[in-house]
Amino acid sequence: MRVTLLPLCLSLFALQSLAARPAAKPKSMQELLEASNPADWRTLDPRNTLYLDLAAGRVVIELAPDFAPAHVANIRTLAHEHYWDGLSINRSQDNFVVQWGDPEDDAAKRKSIGSAKAHLPAEFTRKSAGVSFVPLPDRDGWAPQVGFSQGFPAARSPKTGQAWLAHCYATVGAGRDTAADSSNGTELYVVDGQSPRQLDRNITVVGRVMQGMELLSVLPRGTGALGVYEKAEQRVPIKSLVLAADLPESQRTPLQVLRTDTPLFTALVEARRNRRDDWYKVPAGHIDLCNVPLPVRAPPK
Amino acid sequence: MRVTLLPLCLSLFALQSLAARPAAKPKSMQELLEASNPADWRTLDPRNTLYLDLAAGRVVIELAPDFAPAHVANIRTLAHEHYWDGLSINRSQDNFVVQWGDPEDDAAKRKSIGSAKAHLPAEFTRKSAGVSFVPLPDRDGWAPQVGFSQGFPAARSPKTGQAWLAHCYATVGAGRDTAADSSNGTELYVVDGQSPRQLDRNITVVGRVMQGMELLSVLPRGTGALGVYEKAEQRVPIKSLVLAADLPESQRTPLQVLRTDTPLFTALVEARRNRRDDWYKVPAGHIDLCNVPLPVRAPPK
Structure with missing residues (x-):
């Protein structure tokens, strides 16, 4: 089998003596x-780290409080009160997103959100002043400037003075209805296809999957509209979704x-x-x- | 469940009367x-259409003979002689590619390629003259100009007069070793993550998955280097990979x-x-x- 679509020899390079390599x-x-x-x-801060535990294993998510402070605060509360435990992944749309939350369509029957807030402001962008930004020199079609802010793929506009997190593979956001301020962090999605950058500045990004993406990206695609699982038994149960800080250190997954x-x-x-x-x-x-x-x-x- | 990360109401728009819609x-x-x-x-030309039949269903691939004539001719021969039938998908690397062919590492033990050619020229680019190209006005970081050529995402350089197919989600290419001309079409990969455009002009693109991507994109990721399945039983058997033209019409999947x-x-x-x-x-x-x-x-x- 030819596996060398990408070279297998990367690790060998490192073993070559420096003298033998052209300067x-x-x-x-x-x-x-x-x-x-x-x-x-x-090192990931436990206060900004979520563990989404599935039967298949653990997905580690880093939260972005500097970009979505209200959503991150609500997500911390929801996780602390075990809101998602026993709920499920309800949507897997090929080349787009996987989404989890309460599958119940009837608002009256949905799980209580406990002491979390039902309504939050939209946090699509923030002032670029006051947050670090390391620009890439490479041009981008979607934004005047792109780069990284505290480890997250990000964009900003010198003209408007706004910055925002970009929708790349593994970006996590808060699903919403038509109203801009209709997300409260209970419904989360993660990108698992070609970067849907058209979502930038249209929805609140709350973080990024740092480890375990492959547990989500392989989920069977839903056959309903937008990749929703049509039958309850197709949904993927969430064992728990907890903040690392709420777990004893022995149960955390240390990650740099x-x-x-x-x-x-x-x-x-x-x-x-x-x-x-x-x-x-x-x-x-x-x-x-x-x-x-x-x-x-x-x-x- | 809030599924309206994207609106569910698209089909409703179409039901509105034209008079009721703002002009x-x-x-x-x-x-x-x-x-x-x-x-x-x-309508897909059966001479340019491959069916990759797996236990999970059929993947339909359109070949691109105008960009990779030697590879496409060899692939037609290999399919006609049932080269891939009984071989397997051997690699699934998260956010990159799925790849199939002969899993045998020992060249001497590999399946015979029959009357197909063992060596082909690299077909990374072609002359842009003589092939249709509908440019997108949108700027692109990877190429001077991008657009579509006969339905395929493509790029071209007015300066060099070259055109090539782009690596997008669902693009199919011919795996190779280090030598540029080391692919012969036996080893094929398909992109199932963020577009790896750095591969453009570095490898021969042979076509694109037109239907059934979700059967490939959900395959468990391999745990070996580059996503290779480490155990033989993890490989996904290929029932058959045939050219549509080699099948009776009753067994084809008509597609527009x-x-x-x-x-x-x-x-x-x-x-x-x-x-x-x-x-x-x-x-x-x-x-x-x-x-x-x-x-x-x-x-x-």
């Missing part, structure tokens, strides 16, 4: 990661994320913008915001 | 499709595809570039090549 050869992503320092990584505001990250983006290994014949000279890898790792022992 | 309101994609004429559609060189298609792209329904608050003003929907339908009776 000008840029490092690959793998080499850069192997040469990283502890300061190149950040590569920082996006470091020289190492800039070098990593360049290594992916222009691949210099033997497999690639034509370096692209460009990278899309949603093609930039955001590496995670277990904390080194 | 200036642009049509939605659904309305445009419902108003389409037979000439807006083309919306033409991409019509005023209707231009209107459809605009309807998706700037969504005007009540759900969207901020029309994007842009669409990415790989976000343009390419509708298919069963031929009307």
